[in-house]
Amino acid sequence: MIRDRLAGRWLMASVMGLTLGAICALVAWNMTPLLYKSSGLLIASSKRPIVVKMLQDDGTNAKSHESYLMTQVSLITSDDVISSAIDSEELEELQRSRGYYPLYTGIKSRLIALNPRGTELIEVIYQDEDPEAASMITNAIMNSYMEIHGNNKGMAISDTKKQIRDERQKIRTKINTLRRQQQDLVTNSNNVVSDVSGLISAKAEECATYNAMIEQINETLNRIESEQIRQGKEVTGDEIPDPTEQELMIFEPRINGLELDIEQQEIKLATLRSRLGDQHRIIRNLTSQIEATKLTLATVRVDAAERWKSGPVGKERSFRKQTEQKSKITEKLKSRRNEMRDLQDFQNEYDSLQRDIEANEIDGAVLDERLTSLEREESNIQEQVRIGQIATVPDSPDKDKRGPIAVGVFGASVVLVMGIFFLIGSVDQRTFAIRQLKMDHGQFHCLGVVPDTSKAAMEPEILNIGMNCVHKLRNRIESIRFRSTDRGYIMLISSPFQGDGKTTLVQLLGHSYASAGFKTCLVDSDFIGRSLSHSLNMLDKPGLKEVIKEGGIEERLVALERENLFLMPIGLDEMVSPEMMQVDVVEDLFAELRGKFDFVIIDTGPLSGSIESMPIASSVDGVILALRKGRSRIPLKRCVRDLHELNAPYLGVVLNYADKSDYRDITSVSKSIDQVIKEEATGIRKRNALTESLNMKTSRKRTQE
Structure with a gap:
């Protein structure tokens, strides 16, 4: 796992780790003091x-x-x-x-x-x-x-003990004085207990109740004044407000019963109306009953309101009575607040005395402990x-810990940098070697590699190695392809990213199949990139777009220089878009191509970003993905998952621009006979002694015969 996460990052991680380690070690060396x-x-x-x-x-x-x-x-x-x-x-x-x-x-x-x-x-x-x-x-x-x-x-200890005892006596006297002050405070305040927090809470609740009563009275007085102002009259004090709905229902219980009757009758009316209609006799009778009940309810309300105002309850709600009651409650509220303030002052003073007592008791305990310590010390x-x-000036440091600390800091810094790069590699899982594609339990199914040919000028043999890799890749595809039909085999080559080298892989496989004697056709279906047509200088030729619009495959095929190799360019018609690559269109096109070619290799845009790739992938006989070295494997996982969801025949992935360490294990080039003879002549290579002995015996036997 560590090798996988740090692949492609070893050099940077090592350089940064060693650099940071050296810097931190130098800082630790300079900051570690010599003692x-x-x-x-x-x-x-x-x-x-x-x-x-x-x-x-x-x-x-x-x-x-x-x-x-x-x-x-x-x-x-x-x-x-x-x-x-x-x-x-x-x-x-x-x-x-x-x-x-x-x-x-x-x-x-x-x-x-x-x-x-x-x-x-x-x-x-x-x-x-x-x-x-x-x-x-x-x-x-x-x-x-x-x-x-x-x-x-000895004398100092005795003097100290006497001073401590005198100070301890002063503290005891002070504590007794404070306790007497507490008792006098409780006696003078007429409080039975010293903790009056419960009384304070009770007074606070009474004040809250009085405030609520005053707010209710103010609401009643404001309602009376508003009504008198509305009628253009002055307040005389005898005005009684109209009862509220809640007060009226409490005063006359029949109101609640009539309202319930009306509610039940209306529910019954709504239920029967949906079945009988508005003109039915029962509906008309029920409607009349509801109207009569409502009239009765209104009469009861008016009668109850008049009786409420003329009765003792209404008279107690008059403006004058409410004003008098407000004054009484205000006086009670003021009295409770004064009592609560006195209780709070008492509690604060009592607690202050208690804190002073506790502080003096702590001081006394410290003196007692010191006195005990001196008595123990006196016995010695x-x-x-x-x-x-006496101590002398040392000539050299006791222990020089700078070296071990610097080494430890250096190692910790290197491990820290490696850990950071490991986390980066866990989040950004890039592919730098073929072994990383083989570590995912067969999920990617790596088919092979294509070398990085950018160094062909310095290493000419890399071109031969590259073609050997492609031929071996072709043989492996032939051994595992899913659909074996008598007609042509159609293969799609795509990639997760733009620039993964899929077009290069299409051309290389096309040349490999053609050189093996298969009649092969390359089809450029990348409507956006058009890289296959561009690399073969066929952008000015009609091709796939014209076939989709007009038909006629024969006229759109271009024979390439390699025997048995043909190309269908992307085409010129701008009116044909990738949205037109529907499944039925693709199936018809592939049916004609299967009848004319042994192998058809399709080049599309990146699988995750192109419109045309999905309908093509669902109709081909095999799908191969190309991934460039250094690219992330996360989009590759998404592409493989999408192909499985489409039931597309996914063959595997090819690592492009691979290093020598990858293709060295996959392919090898045998030495030519001229090179072998030259090495034997110079003594670099020797023949096997056993085979030479057998050859000599065979030659003598033939001579005797």
């Missing part, structure tokens, strides 16, 4: 007699000392030691040139402290691009460690640590 390692030693000894003496078998004291060493290792790389070292006079100039944060992150990532097993040594190691900076930082780290966690720290104050060896 110089500087190291110093701390000696951690113990004054405890039990440690100095022979250790007990259980190793308890040894484990205690090892734990102490591990603690010192972690303290050397701690943040406070690193920060103190950066702020020291030793690293003042380095901090100014590099910046505090880059210097801090660099030390944090490259600083190493370790305790070689079974020793009292602590090795402090630091790597840097600058050898002098490496030694300076290492010594600064050891000095800062000695200042912060050195031997004379009898241990002594001293600087055993």
